[in-house]
Amino acid sequence: MTYDCSNYLDMSNQTQFCEFILLGLSEQPLSQQVLFGLSCSLYLIGCLGNLLTILAIVSDPYLHSPMYFFLSNLSLLDICFTSTTIPKMLLNHLCGHNTISSSACLVQMYFFITFGAADSILLSAMAYDRYLAICCPLHYMTIMSVLRCALLVAVPWILANCISMVHTILMTHLAFCTNKIPHFFCDLNALIKLSCSDTQVNEMLVLVLGGSVVLVPFVFIMASYTPIAVAVWKVPSARGKWKAFSTCGSHLCVVCLFYGTITGVYFNPASIHTTHRDMAATVIYTMVTPMLNPFIYSLRSRDLKSALRKLLSENHFAKCL
Template sequence: MDPVRLECLGQEVSGGDAQETGYHSCLDMANQTQVSEFILLGLSEQPRQQQALVGLSCSLYLTGCLGNLLTVLAIISDPRLHSPMYFFLSHLSLLDVCFTSTTVPKMLLNHVCGLATISSSACLVQMYFFIAFGAADSILLSAMAYDRYLAICRPLHYMTIMSMLRCAQLVAVTWAVASFISLVHTILMTRLSFYASRVPHFFCDINALIQLSCSDTQVNEMLMLVLGGSGVLVPFVCIMASYTLIAVAVWKVPSARGKWKAFSTCGSHLCVVSLFYGTIIGVYFNPASTHTTYRDMAATVMYTMVTPMLNPFIYSLRNRDLRSALRRLLSQSHFAKPL
């Protein structure tokens, strides 16, 4: 931890009047060095390593955007894919594009222009959209698990329950809850004072910003757990509950072929869930003392770049209907026609 922050924390725990004096001294230090912009240190402090990682990030970002946008276009253009499952998948693909676009383009722009700064207001905006899109991703994955539960466990009532109106309502609730969670975090972040401007990350991550604050961050850290539970752990529990009921229902299917067919419709979603939640829980739901810069950076790269890039490939490789729709889309495009 930074020596200045250690000094501040040491003053806060000194007890009695000394604690109050230390706290005000800490605030004075923060006010004297209050920053109007932050310096994003990027993926690595080594120039050559940074250049290689930026090139890799650019490739992952472009591949992910292309794959997800093609998935959205294929679903929209093919009437056979106008069902609840593909409706949710199209929104997930769109969310993945937005999620990666909140962080990677700014990092690439800073690298190309030789800059590493971001204004404090732009930093808060980036943090807001990053949390909003991430929480929406999480909640939408639970809606998709609910959809699979109804399709397998209640097939006769599936189309009645999962009407297009119900699908639209679930997506609307997803956006509303995610926006609320992000707004609360952003408002609380504006109350903090910062004693340093060097963010050890490639974007304005809430954990990194809290570590730079000389203010009392207990409320922020508590709400990270409370609201994080609402946006991440609650959907995760709902997903596990849905798949437990699915497993019980599939176990009762007499034929092995029938069991495999039922589980095959869930395989892609389970792969995406494992990648997404595994990395997020590893970063944001462990004690701060266990965090290391390199581990957090690797996990963050996984769920901000690698997972969104893999999602369209996971679904298209395991879904025959989507593969066929993508082939038809590409065969009809001008790019696929010979000159």
């Protein structure tokens, strides 16, 4: 018995496809080769950088503090975030096909939203940690107990999975007029645009849930850094100001990169959306930002640079592995 993939068809020519075609970053063969090499390089550098950050933090007892605990979790999220989309794109290019099953597409979308949302919420937890360290230094270690740190890491994962589950369940109820996705992965917005069903609820939830995941953490981050800026300004010595700023500057760089590109793709009016602009912004927050994060943090942290040098010394690195 053969299974008909198009097992759902109504009077509006809406079809439930059993696979989708990912059109990728470009349809030009030469551009595809260049983008493949670039994507592969960014992915490998990002994974290696984040993995080394995690190993350096785990192996150095001096870095067993709340700030580096959050940083190691951010690095883990970045590895998971890029691994959700990039390996599939690279595999499709190597194998000469660009299809993905409908179930795999939903799974990819689910984890992409989960890791992206968790990343956003975790950045606000890191801002709260910096606020306590700079504005309440005497009570910092008391407030940031092991239980509090674990809770601040667990909450992003729980909330992100709940949000992703809502989007995925709603997506299963949509029917599609075409199975060609003008993207290199199963993006939520791209799938909604392909649907012939009524997508008002889906679009509303993208704005409500997506807006909450982006706006609430961003407002919280700004609220945390306002008293930080006041406290740093009051530091009498220039060296003290620079030391306080250096611990926050790297986090602010990551925040600007992450939220700037996310907002550009998902929360701009539809009238100013263009495929090339959205694709460029998506490449930045799916490949470039996770790759830059470990370098931004390590270059601004003397302790982390010292731990990385110690980790990369031959004997210590072999012992860790």
